[in-house]
Every structure is written in C-alpha cells, then in structure tokens.
C-alpha cells in the first residue's frame with residue numbers, strides 16, 4: 001500500500017514540533033497529530049479574565065546573545081523561527097528568599113555571583129572560588145569531550161569530567177562548603193531537574209549553573225505559546241500538515257516495522273516512519289500494545305521511575321510587581337534549608353516548603369495589561385498522592401493546597417492575597433489530562449544519574465519508530481527542542497540510506 005505521508009509525528013510538544021519542522025523543511029511530507037487543541041504540550045498558555053498565563057517556561061536556557069550565541073539560538077535560527085520571536089533577557093539568575101534566614105540575589109555573571117556570595121558568606125570565600133572554578137573547568141571538559149563527541153575521549157584527557165560527572169551534587173557541595181544556608185542559596189536549580197542534590201549528578205547541577213550564567217536566562221514575548229505558534233506556522237509554510245484534537249490511538253506494525261497510525265477517529269494513515277513525542281510508556285503499552293514490547297525495553301522501562309509533575313498557582317494581580325516588593329523575574333521562596341525534606345514533601349499533599357515564583361512583568365513590563373502583573377508560583381509534585389484521593393475530595397484538596405501556596409508566597413511578598421484578581425491552579429492530574437503523560441510528568445522519567453542521556457538507549461527496536469522529547473532526552477525546553485531536531489536528522493539519514501524518494 002502506498003504511503004500517505006513520509007513521516008507521522010505524534011504530539012506537538014517542543015520535540016514533536018521541531019522534528020516535524022526539520023523534516024518538512026527538507027522536503028519530506030509530514031503529518032503532525034496532536035490530541036490537544038493548541039500546539040506546544042507544556043509550552044502553552046491559557047487565558048483567564050484579562051491575563052494570558054504562561055504554563056511552563058520560567059527560564060529559557062541555551063539562548064545566549066547575538067554576540068555570544070548559545071546552542072539554542074543557533075537551532076532556532078536554523079529552524080527559521082528566530083526572527084519571528086522576541087526574546088527577553090532576564091538580568092539576574094534568581095533571588096532566593098528564605099524569610100528570617102537569607103535573601104540573596106544572584107546576578108547573571110560569574111564575577112557578580114562570586115562577589116555576592118563572598119559578601120554574604122565571608123567565611124566560605126575560598127570554597128566559593130574553588131566551587132566555581134570546578135563548575136567551569138568541569139563543564140569545559142564535558143563540552144569538549146562529550147558534547148563535541150571527541151573520538152579520543154579518555155580519563156587522561158578529561159580527568160575532571162571522569163572524576164566528577166557521576167558524583168552526587170550534595171557530595172560536591174559538602175566538600176566545598178560548611179554553611180547550609182550557602183548550600184541552599186547556590187543550588188535551587190536542582191528543582192529544574194526534579195531531583196534533590198543527594199541524587200542529582202554533579203554534571204546536571206554544573207551544566208545548569210554554567211549554561212544560565214554563560215548564556216543567560218531568557219523569556220519570550222508572548223510566552224512559550226509564541227514559540228510553539230512560530231514553530232507550527234513555519235512547519236505549515238514548509239508544506240507540513242497538522243491536525244489538532246486528533247489523538248493517535250494505535251501505531252500500525254507490519255513485519256516488525258512501523259507502518260503508520262490509527263487516529264482516535266478510526267482513520268488509518270499509512271507511513272513508513274513514525275516519531276512519537278508521547279511518553280515511551282504510553283507509546284509502547286497503549287499505542288503499540290504489550291505484545292510488541294521487546295524484553296530489553298520492558299527491563300529498561302522497569303528500571304526507571306516516573307518523574308515529578310507540578311502544582312502551579314497562576315495569579316493575576318491588580319498591581320505592578322514593585323507594589324508587592326517583587327523586584328526579580330525569578331524568585332525561589334523557601335522556609336526550609338533541608339532540600340531533601342523539600343523534595344520528600346513533593347510526594348505528599350502536605351504544605352510545600354520551597355517553590356519558584358516567576359513574575360515575567362519584571363523583565364517585560366508589557367507582559368500583562370497596564371497596571372497589572374502576573375505571578376506564576378510552582379512547586380514540584382508527584383502525581384501518586386493526587387491519584388490516591390477520591391474524586392469527591394479532589395477540589396477541596398486542590399484549593400487547600402492552593403492556600404498553602406498562597407501562604408508560602410505571602411511569606412516573601414506580604415499582601416499578595418489582597419491583590420488577586422484572577423487565580424487558577426493546576427495539579428499533577430491537570431498536567432496528566434493535558435499532556436497525556438503518566439503522572440503528568442513534566443521532565444519524563446526521574447533524572448537520576450543512571451538515566452542520564454549518556455546511558456539511554458534511544459533506538460527503538462521497532463524499525464521506523466523513533467522517539468523525541470523528555471522521555472528519551474532530558475526534560476526542559478532546550479533539551480526537548482534539540483531532541484526533536486536530532487531525531488529528525490536521524491530519520492532523514494535513514495531515509496537517504498534506503499533511497500526513500502522525496
């Protein structure tokens with residue numbers, strides 16, 4: 001049977017969009033199928049009253065500036081969307097507020113950070129210098145050896161990389177610092193990986209710090225939905241076809257090879273290549289069926305655990321940020337120095353003790369209607385506790401938890417409750433519903449060291465079926481946008497090697 005399309009892409013998240021666009025731009029006939037009614041997956045927005053709330057993007061990594069472009073800027077340029085978007089650089093990395101304990105603002109340059117930390121923690125001067133030297137030297141070796149695919153990579157050539165890559169971040173923090181406040185101030189980015197320092201590999205913490213310092217944190221005018229829309233528009237301009245409100249229910253397999261998909265409306269679409277931006281779990285067990293899951297894949301999936309989702313409180317405020325003392329776009333607010341406890345609480349419905357409050361209006365005064373602003377306050381939350389409550393308890397639990405979040409936000413910004421004009425809350429079950437991912441996971445599997453990209457087998461044993469996104473690469477915008485582009489290149493190579501005509 002002749003193919004309807006060269007490639008079918010399941011899901012229009014970051015990776016689905018970049019893979020579809022890369023293929024269309026190379027002249028391939030691509031169909032993008034998305035179950036939701038908008039493109040983006042996590043990278044979307046929604047409207048309540050006069051506010052358009054950002055769902056996911058707090059800080060975009062890897063952009064860099066025109067003078068010093070980061071890897072993501074290059075990818076967006078190649079994809080033809082860079083000039084269609086306006087990126088807003090955030091002046092600082094973050095402010096961390098632990099009422100009664102610390103209130104520290106870290107700028108977005110190495111020198112500034114070191115001098116702020118030395119000023120606040122004079123007894124730890126030496127450790128601070130050494131820690132940032134290590135972060136930088138380690139990252140240079142990781143980039144040279146791993147990211148640049150040095151064929152001669154060896155322990156002798158990249159000693160720091162081999163020594164530290166899989167060390168736990170907590171061990172490295174403990175070996176440099178004594179003050180628990182300093183350790184908390186320096187490491188809140190662990191929450192961007194969803195794994196506490198006791199389990200987070202040093203390579204993850206180091207590259208997060210390095211990337212945000214060197215390439216600066218960014219936001220996008222119009223939010224992440226503007227990026228998703230630009231990727232979709234460019235895909236359509238390149239001849240791609242997209243259908244929304246169209247879930248894929250089944251992947252067709254013939255003689256051990258992907259042969260297309262069946263949509264939720266029962267329509268069979270024939271294609272020799274399928275890229276899935278859905279979770280690997282649902283792709284294997286729901287779209288293919290357990291009979292097609294090879295033993296090695298069952299073992300691999302069985303070794304991984306589903307990562308965290310989030311609870312987000314979206315607040316539309318009837319005042320400007322400065323009226324509440326919000327001076328930074330990115331604010332970590334915490335009442336505990338114990339990061340392990342903070343993480344443990346993400347598996348319960350108890351009061352959270354650390355969250356991230358973003359106020360985009362600080363770096364982009366036009367983000368919300370004049371005289372108003374929005375604050376998006378997020379904490380990591382695993383889905384299990386939410387799945388264990390009955391439907392009749394769900395709304396009470398959700399609003400009680402939203403109350404906890406407001407209390408926590410109020411500790412840093414008293415009076416925030418009095419300025420609420422619109423409020424919406426999203427639980428892990430909300431994310432599960434909109435993304436279709438198990439546990440509403442926002443970064444795919446837990447990002448333990450053993451699940452680092454380095455060790456992941458991304459090759460699907462079923463010919464013609466490929467994965468892109470947070471379930472096979474790291475979660476986050478930069479990794480997933482990159483993931484889609486990379487998998488599309490692998491598909492193009494495969495087509496060329498088989499002489500698939502354009």
Ligand SMILES: Cc1cc2nc3c(=O)[nH]c(=O)nc-3n(C[C@H](O)[C@H](O)[C@H](O)COP(=O)(O)OP(=O)(O)OC[C@H]3O[C@@H](n4cnc5c(N)ncnc54)[C@H](O)[C@@H]3O)c2cc1C
Nearest residue numbers: 011013014015035041042058059248278469470475476477
């Ligand atoms: C609250 C929150 C805060 C975050 N903050 C940041 C941040 O500041 N910085 C950062 O870098 N990252 C952040 N992230 C993480 C980041 O947004 C995600 O890791 C990333 O967007 C995931 O992209 P993805 O390509 O894996 O696809 P996803 O966004 O997971 O989308 C997958 C898509 O596939 C579709 N789909 C699934 N199954 C089917 C099917 N059967 N048929 C058709 N379609 C299907 C879904 O509807 C969805 O659109 C945040 C996420 C959230 C939710």
